[in-house]
Amino acid sequence: MRKNGSRSISIRQYKLTDLFLFAVILVIAELIAHFAGVKFADDTVAYLITFTVPITALVMMRWGWVAVLYAVADGVLWCLLKSAKWQSYLCYGLGNAFIALLLLMTRFMGKERIAGKWYFSALFVTCGWVAVMLGRSLVGLCAGYSFGELLRNFCLNELLSLFMAVVIICVMRKLDGMFEDQKSYLARIDGERRDKAHPDAFGASPVEMDEESMSILKRWDDNLS
Numbered sequence: 759m760r761k762n763g764s765r766s767i768s769i770r771q772y773k774l775t776d777l778f779l780f781a782v783i784l785v786i787a788e789l790i791a792h793f794a795g796v797k798f799a800d801d802t803v804a805y806l807i808t809f810t811v812p813i814t815a816l817v818m819m820r821w822g823w824v825a826v827l828y829a830v831a832d833g834v835l836w837c838l839l840k841s842a843k844w845q846s847y848l849c850y851g852l853g854n855a856f857i858a859l860l861l862l863m864t865r866f867m868g869k870e871r872i873a874g875k876w877y878f879s880a881l882f883v884t885c886g887w888v889a890v891m892l893g894r895s896l897v898g899l900c901a902g903y904s905f906g907e908l909l910r911n912f913c914l915n916e917l918l919s920l921f922m923a924v925v926i927i928c929v930m931r932k933l934d935g936m937f938e939d940q941k942s943y944l945a946r947i948d949g950e951r952r953d954k955a956h957p958d959a960f961g962a963s964p965v966e967m968d969e970e971s972m973s974i975l976k977r978w979d980d981n982l983s
Contacts, residue, residue: 769944773821776940784813784828785835792839808836808916811887812923814857816930819869820940823861829854829890845901849894849908856893860886873937876928883927887920 767775787809794807810832818825833850840846863872863882872878895909931937935947 769941772944773940777817777821777824780813780817781828781831784809784832787813788832788835788839792836807922808832808919809922809926810854811857811890811919812883812926812930815860815883815886815923815927816937818857818860818864819873819937822864822939823858826855826858826861829857845898845903848901849898853894853897854890856889856896857886859889869939869942873931876931879927879931879937880924883923884920887916887923891916 791808810829814825814829814832816825817828830851833852833854834847836842836850837847842850860882863885867878872882891909891912894912895905898908899905927937935943
């Protein structure tokens with residue numbers, strides 16, 4: 759593909775750059791959520807808001823399964839910031855990986871359909887949030903905690919995160935190419951670029967005319983002369 763009209767980069771380079779930028783965004787967002795939680799939240803809540811689900815959902819729509827690594831890494835980062843116990847690393851690290859269930863939606867519904875309607879996009883990110891909450895609770899159950907209590911606490915503490923995730927995705931889907939499979943997006947814009955590069959169809963292509971039409975035009979031209 760072409761960047762800045764003069765330099766070409768490969769799809770691989772574009773993908774790595776894109777993934778790196780989203781990784782930076784995820785880290786910054788988690789740091790903001792952590793320090794906001796330290797300043798404004800009390801001891802009864804883990805944090806005020808997290809951007810794990812919407813950012814992971816965006817990366818999944820853009821590049822597929824690699825987005826699961828973002829969810830796992832974000833869970834580990836959260837535990838590091840909180841100086842959490844090893845059980846929390848399991849809950850947040852492995853539990854966040856359950857967002858991989860969204861890959862089934864992209865497989866059977868199709869990314870274009872999910873991005874095409876706001877309610878499908880909202881359903882997509884909501885299912886991702888539910889998958890993460892269930893995943894953390896199931897992993898916590900294996901670690902000896904109460905499934906019901908964990909699920910209740912996770913859901914109550916992150917209701918604001920769900921609301922923000924839906925809002926973010928509904929906004930991002932309106933930006934061209936943001937909430938879209940990037941290979942399809944690049945193919946689409948390349949096709950649009952090629953179409954714009956073609957000369958105007960009017961008068962650009964030769965027109966076949968029979969001899970009778972040619973003779974009429976010739977007589978008309980002679981009369982004008």
